[in-house]
Amino acid sequence: MTRHLTHSKSFKSFNQKFKLKYFAVVLLLLVLGLYIYVEVVNRNSKKMTGRQKILKAFYPVLMGVNRLLGKKEKIKMNKNISQPPVSFYSLKAVTNDGSKIDFENLKGKKILLVNTASDCGYTPQYHDLQELYNSYKDKLVIIGFPANDFGEQEKGNDEQIAGFCKKNYGVDFPLAKKSTVIRGPEQNKVFEWLSNKKENGWNDQQPTWNFSKYLVNEQGILTHFFDPALSPMSNEIIAAIQQ
Numbered sequence: 750m751t752r753h754l755t756h757s758k759s760f761k762s763f764n765q766k767f768k769l770k771y772f773a774v775v776l777l778l779l780v781l782g783l784y785i786y787v788e789v790v791n792r793n794s795k796k797m798t799g800r801q802k803i804l805k806a807f808y809p810v811l812m813g814v815n816r817l818l819g820k821k822e823k824i825k826m827n828k829n830i831s832q833p834p835v836s837f838y839s840l841k842a843v844t845n846d847g848s849k850i851d852f853e854n855l856k857g858k859k860i861l862l863v864n865t866a867s868d869c870g871y872t873p874q875y876h877d878l879q880e881l882y883n884s885y886k887d888k889l890v891i892i893g894f895p896a897n898d899f900g901e902q903e904k905g906n907d908e909q910i911a912g913f914c915k916k917n918y919g920v921d922f923p924l925a926k927k928s929t930v931i932r933g934p935e936q937n938k939v940f941e942w943l944s945n946k947k948e949n950g951w952n953d954q955q956p957t958w959n960f961s962k963y964l965v966n967e968q969g970i971l972t973h974f975f976d977p978a979l980s981p982m983s984n985e986i987i988a989a990i991q992q
Contacts, residue, residue, distance in 0.1 A: 868902040
């Protein structure tokens with residue numbers, strides 16, 4: 750009887766060790782597989798941190814989960830075509846190389862203004878923004894506004910941001926000088942206009958996270974606010990541009 754109990758305990762101990770080793774091997778293979786996937790996705794990436802590589806690799810997963818969970822992206826529209834009390838064309842922006850963009854020169858084109866960041870789950874939207882720009886550059890201007898307002902996800906300086914965007918996402922649409930886009934004494938004047946209905950005529954929605962998007966039409970009227978989770982290549986944004 751004692752021998753039988755000893756044998757039973759030994760078998761259970763062996764079985765537990767086997768399960769632990771099996772679990773460890775499976776876990777190791779999973780980690781290895783994920784590592785290979787991240788490296789393959791980022792095979793052409795340059796000077797990306799490990800975090801940035803992971804965010805780029807799993808951006809499609811993030812967007813897929815949003816769709817799977819039925820996450821409703823927030824879209825606000827200027828249904829009454831409210832006119833801005835303060836002219837959009839009175840605004841100016843300074844690019845990250847020190848050049849100035851006079852919005853007066855943007856008349857006749859739609860303008861998509863986006864607050865951006867290099868270490869965000871939505872950072873791969875830089876690629877989508879560039880694709881959108883390539884497809885509609887005859888009628889669309891895109892301006893990115895790097896900001897460190899959400900999760901401290903844009904710690905780089907203007908030169909580093911420009912290099913990161915160009916090398917890893919081929920960005921050639923204008924990027925503004927790094928600034929603050931949320932309300933406060935240092936808020937960028939462009940985003941003050943975008944998020945203050947006393948200036949734009951109807952919208953008080955400030956950016957909710959990195960890659961919030963505002964669309965201004967050919968007459969300088971703010972027409973849409975798009976949630977960060979909405980891809981720049983989504984049907985909703987493309988339809989708004991084609992209107």
